[in-house]
Amino acid sequence: MIRYLQLALIPCFLAVHVVGDSNEVTVPAVRVVRLQVDYRNASVSDLQKIHKWNAIMRNSVLASLKFINKHWLICGGSPSDTPTSSNADCGKAQVTGEIVGDRHYRINVTLIAERDPVKNAKVGATSTVYAVAHIGLKGGIFQYTNALKTLGKPEPKLAFDEAFFCYRGATLVDTDKCRKERRLRDSPLLDAVDTPIPIANLLAL
Ligand SMILES: *[C@@H]1O[C@H](CO)[C@@H](O)[C@H](O)[C@H]1NC(C)=O
Ligand SMILES: *[C@@H]1O[C@H](CO)[C@@H](O)[C@H](O)[C@H]1NC(C)=O
Secondary structure: OOHHHHHHHHHHHHHHEEOOOOEEEEEEEEEEEEEEEEEOOOOHHHHOOOOOOHHHHHHHHHHHHHHHHHHHOOEEEOOOOOOOHHHHOOOOOEEEEEEEOOOEEEEEEEEEEEEOOOEEEEOOEOOOHHHHHHOOOOOHOOOOOOOHHHHOOEEEOOEEEEEOOOOOOOEEEEEEEEEEOOOOOOOOOOOOOHOOOOOHHHHHH
């Protein structure tokens, strides 16, 4: 039964993704976004006294991202991820914090995000990852939780950037697509999406 289904599915896959020349296959690239929140009145010296500060800060930011994702579907994933698993880690979010200066602390968040326009989870509305993160910031999600109180009030504006990446074996083309050039009969196409590059490697590129 399963084998039958696979055979039935493969032609659909080909039909969707093969463009132009029959040896050329393109798929959408993975969108990675980075959000940066600055706190310029942080009690930096108190942070060092907080046991497991990094873990607390990461969990708090991850909770904020998941909160946004309940309303706006921002957390992306690999094509094989279920919606539940992409929400669990919000697009494999990486959260780092650094002391920049005397009272200045900065949080960087990097995650695999859905393409804009992102969809509202309940109503038929769309927005962008930047806009909904910004609304969250204004609403206090990076500030009012007990864990982040020590950082004080964040700057009212987020820094934001994005980049597109391909899975191993594919090349980025047209800014945000990945092209895999191979003879179709030599290799099963589906392995194009089987082995995602770990996010840490993605970010090092
Ligand atoms: C900076 O933080 C201190 C407490 O650490 C607070 O009393 C003060 O009002 C804050 N200043 C601003 C401009 O937010
Ligand atoms: C945060 O991002 C900035 C670039 O915007 C980078 O220079 C800095 O090293 C990053 N910090 C951490 C801790 O990842």
